[in-house]
Amino acid sequence: MMSNDIERISFSADEIRMRVQELGAEIARDYRDDPEPIYCVGILKGAAVFFTDLVRAIDHPVAFDFMIVSSYGEATVSSGQVKLLKDLDFSIEGKHVIIVEDIIDSGTTMHYLKQMLKGRHPKSIKICAFLSKPSRRVAPVEIDYLGHEVPDDFLVGYGLDYAEKYRNLPYIGVLKRSVYE
Ligand code: 5GP
Ligand code: MG
């Protein structure tokens, strides 16, 4: 069983659901005076699960797009390099963009992505992340909408993987060290 590999649960499915509803409501409130769609950019694959929950919690028109970036490979620590594997399908010029990410760790990925997308002249650009590990930050990142701050543990579930496994766990938990050491 997958749950045998989990040391402890950080956020239950219910806790996640409640926080995502709050984030969605906060976003809808912030954009309510502008009828234009919010262009939500999900960073695959990790943010896929959070993304689909979040957009359904936003009571405002939303457009979807996705990017694939890679910095981790199969290790549990970032290589510090960001590779763009799939770009956006559409132009974001003049649009309200929110980048949706599962977790911000060193900040390398998000710092790179925000700079790159800013250069395409969106009307506004914000960052929404479900989790953040501030103690690990190397590159500066301002998170506009954050689910939870977490300590420096390796987490899996709710989209987060270890070697492509555990993404479909409905909760977020700390992976036992014995699994990857
Ligand atoms: P950063 O560039 O901020 O160091 O790393 C961002 C990416 O690293 C995240 O989007 C995520 O894919 C991965 N990552 C960072 N911390 C964790 C973690 O605790 N667990 C998992 N599974 N992935 C993580
Ligand atoms: Mg990610």
Ligand code: MG
């Ligand atoms: Mg990963």
